[in-house]
Amino acid sequence: MILRRVARPLLATIFVTGGINALRQAEGHAKAAEPFLNSAFDKVGDVVPEQVPRDPVTIIRIDAAVKIGAGLALAAGKAPRLAAGLLLGSLVPTTLAAHSFWTIKDPGERQQQQIQFFKNASVAGGLLLAVSDTAGKPSAAWRARHAAKDVGHTAEKLGRKAEKRAKKLARRAEKALPH
Template sequence: MTVILRRVARPLLATIFVTGGINALRQAEGHAKVAEPFLNNAFDKLGDVVPAQVPRDPVTLVRLDAAVKIGAGLALASGKAPRLAAGLLLGSLVPTTLSTHSFWAIKDPGERQQQQVQFFKNASLAGGLLLAVADTHGKPSVGWRARRAAKDVGHSAEKLSRKGQKRANKLAKRAQKALPH
C-alpha cells in the first residue's frame, strides 16, 4: 500500500514545482522583478556571508531557482533520490515564498488575503516536503543504523575482550604449572 501511495503522492507533490519552474524560466524577467526587493534586502543583510561566487543578478537567480525546481521536481516525481530532491525543493520554496508572498507587508486587504492564502499553501507544501525528506521507505534511518552498528561493535569488542582474558588466564595457569616449585 505505501509503495503505491509514494508512487502517486510524489508526482502530485512535484507537479507544482516542475510547472512553476517552467513558468519561471519562460518569464524570468517578471519573476526577477518581483523577487528583486527581497533579494536586495537579503544581500544587504547577508552579503558578507554569501560567497562571492553566488550570483547577485535577480534574473540569474530566478533561472537557477527554476532549474532546481524542475530538476528536483522531476527527480522527486520519478523516485530518484527522493529525499535529496525534496530537500532541494524545500530549500527553493522558502526564499520563493518569502519573496513573493510576504502578505504582512501588503496594505490592500484583498491583495493581502490573496497573498496570505498563497503563503499558507506554500507552508503546506513545505510540510509535504518535510515528510518526503524524512521518508525512509520503512527502512531504518541512517542515524539508527549508525547507533546499531556502534552497539554491535561494542558487543564484539566485549566478546573479544572476554575471550582474550580467558586465553590469558589459561596461558598463566600453564606457565605456573611449567615453573619449578
C-alpha cells in the same frame, strides 16, 4: 508502496511547472524577487561567498533548475528524500519573496497573497513528510545507533575472549615454570 508512487509526482508537479514558468519568464520573476534578494544580501551578504551570484535573473534561473531537477527526481522516486529537501530549501525563500502578504496594504491583494503563502506552507508540510519518509527502512540515525551498539558488543566479546586467552596462557606459563 502505491501511495508513494502517486503522492510524490503530485507533490512534485507544482515545482516542475513553476520551474518551467520561472525559466520562461526569468526577467519578470527576477523583478519581483529583487527587493527580497537585495534585502537578504544586505543582511547576510558579508557571509555569502563571492562565487554566489547576486544577479536576480541568474538566481531565478538557478532556482528554476533546482525546482525542475529535484521535482523530476521526486516524481520518479530517485533520491526522494534529497529531492524533497532541495525543494523545501527552494520553497522557503520563494514564499518569502513572492507572498509576503504582511507588507501589502490592499486588502484584496493581501488576502490573495496570504492564501498563496499558506498554500506554500502546506506544501512545505508535505515536503517535510517526504524528507523524513524512509519507505519503511530504518533511518540513517537508527542504523548508526545500532551499528555503534553492535561494535560495542563485538568489542566486549573480543575483550572477554582476550581475557580468557590471557588467563589460559598465564596458567600454561605457570605450569611450565619450575617451582
